[in-house]
Amino acid sequence: MSALEIRGLEAGYGRTSVLQRLDLHVESGVTAILGSSGCGKTTLLRAVAGFVEPTAGTIEVAGRQVVGGPRNVPARHRGIGYVPQEGALFPHLSVARNVAFGLPRARRRDAATVVAEALRLVELDPGLAERYPHELSGGQQQRVALARALAPRPALVLLDEPFSSLDASLREETGRAVVRALRAADAAAVLVTHDQGEALSLADQVAVMVEGQFLQVADPASVYLTPADPRVAAFIGHASLLPGEVTAAGRGRCALGEVALRGSTTPGPARFAVRSEQLQVRADDAADGVPGEVVDVSFFGHDATIRVRLATGEQVTARTPADSVPAAGDKVQVAVVGDVLGFAG
Numbered sequence: 069m070s071a072l073e074i075r076g077l078e079a080g081y082g083r084t085s086v087l088q089r090l091d092l093h094v095e096s097g098v099t100a101i102l103g104s105s106g107c108g109k110t111t112l113l114r115a116v117a118g119f120v121e122p123t124a125g126t127i128e129v130a131g132r133q134v135v136g137g138p139r140n141v142p143a144r145h146r147g148i149g150y151v152p153q154e155g156a157l158f159p160h161l162s163v164a165r166n167v168a169f170g171l172p173r174a175r176r177r178d179a180a181t182v183v184a185e186a187l188r189l190v191e192l193d194p195g196l197a198e199r200y201p202h203e204l205s206g207g208q209q210q211r212v213a214l215a216r217a218l219a220p221r222p223a224l225v226l227l228d229e230p231f232s233s234l235d236a237s238l239r240e241e242t243g244r245a246v247v248r249a250l251r252a253a254d255a256a257a258v259l260v261t262h263d264q265g266e267a268l269s270l271a272d273q274v275a276v277m278v279e280g281q282f283l284q285v286a287d288p289a290s291v292y293l294t295p296a297d298p299r300v301a302a303f304i305g306h307a308s309l310l311p312g313e314v315t316a317a318g319r320g321r322c323a324l325g326e327v328a329l330r331g332s333t334t335p336g337p338a339r340f341a342v343r344s345e346q347l348q349v350r351a352d353d354a355a356d357g358v359p360g361e362v363v364d365v366s367f368f369g370h371d372a373t374i375r376v377r378l379a380t381g382e383q384v385t386a387r388t389p390a391d392s393v394p395a396a397g398d399k400v401q402v403a404v405v406g407d408v409l410g411f412a413g
């Protein structure tokens with residue numbers, strides 16, 4: 069029995085349609101919904117949770133139809149845990165009372181045991197149970213929010229950008245702890261994020277959403293290595309998309325010169341996706357590649373991304389080690405390392 073089955077789901081607000089006939093199958097584990105701001109990720113979670121009424125389609129949670137039957141099942145009876153953005157703990161309740169909040173009446177008698185078990189699952193010190201949310205760090209608050217969602221033992225947990233307010237290192241650590249807790253609780257999860265690193269590192273399945281539709285639903289390695297659509301490549305791999313032409317099997321030509329190809333090899337017009345780490349930028353005139361001019365540089369410490377305008381006017385983004393970063397306005401040579409992904413059309 070799958071944890072979540074969505075078929076032909078449509079939903080929106082008034083006359084604005086947001087979700088466009090979505091299908092999604094979540095057998096178990098963590099599925100990340102990855103997409104840019106406004107594409108419909110939160111609307112999808114809200115439709116599954118029961119806070120947005122879909123206009124078409126069906127939703128089954130743990131084998132039970134909750135949308136599309138004679139009557140939609142109300143949110144509180146769907147058996148779903150929900151972790152909203154920034155946790156949304158009740159500020160006037162202690163950690164223990166926050167965690168026990170959603171328990172059905174019958175289980176409230178052993179609330180202390182349930183709270184202790186939920187805190188153990190999310191790897192929080194039981195000593196924190198009597199604290200109030202403002203006495204916790206951001207990462208601890210997120211774990212309490214997950215403990216609250218897990219306490220009624222849902223088959224499915226929905227997490228809406230749960231780590232967005234945390235700083236980078238805490239984000240990674242909290243993300244891993246949350247996934248461990250979900251696995252220990254044997255709960256499937258749908259995690260909404262716009263951060264591809266988070267999606268690729270935490271999820272078993274990644275669903276890439278653009279304008280209310282899934283362009284690809286697959287395991288993280290497939291989404292990264294064999295994107296089904298140029299927009300998936302651009303979004304996931306920070307790839308630059310360039311128009312070009314397939315000249316022969318495995319060979320193509322574009323603003324970066326002659327390139328070796330993977331993917332579409334039918335001669336004719338094509339689009340090429342070149343990942344930022346595939347581009348080498350050198351300030352040396354005699355270096356291999358095509359000429360360009362540096363537009364801007366973002367320095368990240370371990371490396372930097374460099375936007376370069378090529379002689380043809382097209383722009384590409386390269387990632388370069390921190391010790392060889394040119395400056396905006398520098399004339400450079402840009403070369404491609406390895407195969408470029410080709411898409412027909």
Ligand SMILES: Nc1ncnc2c1ncn2[C@@H]1O[C@H](COP(=O)(O)OP(=O)(O)OP(=O)(O)O)[C@@H](O)[C@H]1O
Pocket residue numbers: 081084086103104105106107108109110111112262
């Ligand atoms: N209550 C609402 N009424 C009308 N339109 C809405 C409402 N909520 C969201 N929208 C619109 O629906 C679209 C999808 O919004 P949604 O919040 O699902 O996107 P998202 O992918 O979760 O974005 P973000 O990453 O910024 O949270 C957007 O165009 C948004 O403006």
